[in-house]
Amino acid sequence: MRTPRRSPLITSKTRNILGIGLTLAILALLTFAPFIMLFQLSLKSTQQIADSMWLPSLPFHFKNYWRAFYMMRPYLLNSVIFCIGTATISILCSSLTGYALSRYQFPGRELFYYLILALMMIPGILTLITRFVTVVKLHLNNTNFGIWFPLAAMSQGFEVIVLRTFFTSVPEELFESARIDGADEFRMLYALALPLSRPIITTLVVLSIMSTWNEFIWPTMVFGNSAYYPAILIVQQLGATHLYNDPGAMYAGYVLAGLPLLLLFALTSQTFVRGLTSGAIKM
Numbered sequence: 001m002r003t004p005r006r007s008p009l010i011t012s013k014t015r016n017i018l019g020i021g022l023t024l025a026i027l028a029l030l031t032f033a034p035f036i037m038l039f040q041l042s043l044k045s046t047q048q049i050a051d052s053m054w055l056p057s058l059p060f061h062f063k064n065y066w067r068a069f070y071m072m073r074p075y076l077l078n079s080v081i082f083c084i085g086t087a088t089i090s091i092l093c094s095s096l097t098g099y100a101l102s103r104y105q106f107p108g109r110e111l112f113y114y115l116i117l118a119l120m121m122i123p124g125i126l127t128l129i130t131r132f133v134t135v136v137k138l139h140l141n142n143t144n145f146g147i148w149f150p151l152a153a154m155s156q157g158f159e160v161i162v163l164r165t166f167f168t169s170v171p172e173e174l175f176e177s178a179r180i181d182g183a184d185e186f187r188m189l190y191a192l193a194l195p196l197s198r199p200i201i202t203t204l205v206v207l208s209i210m211s212t213w214n215e216f217i218w219p220t221m222v223f224g225n226s227a228y229y230p231a232i233l234i235v236q237q238l239g240a241t242h243l244y245n246d247p248g249a250m251y252a253g254y255v256l257a258g259l260p261l262l263l264l265f266a267l268t269s270q271t272f273v274r275g276l277t278s279g280a281i282k283m
Helices: 008-041 046-051 063-103 109-119 124-137 145-154 156-169 172-180 185-196 198-213 217-222 231-238 247-277
Strands: none
Touching (some): 008 247, 046 247, 063 145, 063 156, 063 231, 063 247, 124 217, 145 156, 156 198, 185 198
């Protein structure tokens, strides 16, 4: 009895699947290897790091996390305050601006829109000195407002464009129905436009928090007292101070500094992806 020959098409298809799977596995390894390395270093003592840096070692030193958290605790609160204030001001201003540019007809509307679009072409580092001089002249240095307003202003170009595009895509009939029911413009904004744009706003909030959480240049310029620094700056001092001259605690600090962003993305991932794929953000 003759054995049936395998189809060349099936063999080629199988090879393609194996090739794609192998490529994805390699990319996943390259992506997660630094995180795995950081986590296993955070559980080592100084001697274990010197003896075997690249491989896990027993026993695990979970006390590194307690030492890192004890030193970073007030600075983590500073980072949370910076992120909440910046995201709130940024979304509030960009929502009002995007709604006005999409629903109102007034002279110079398109020119104003293109001027906002042009802001995205200017690197933030070029306006660093100007922002600092403005903050000092307004006496906002050494205050949270000196952090919130400039960081919120830097993200306005992108957020206004995204929200204006989304508000323009909402059918006019919905606003006409609300207007017939007696709703004014502010009610249509917070009861109709904003609920429909929840995935977009969630995406913008996550992006704003990520950029603010990782910002370390601007807080050092605004605050003269290191007690108001964000957590990302204090992590670097964990391995430098004489009380915490322990690289394991420093690596644990990096893990703790990145953990809030990881939890934030895990809790908002579905809404975040919906915002990216809803049509207002073109990736």
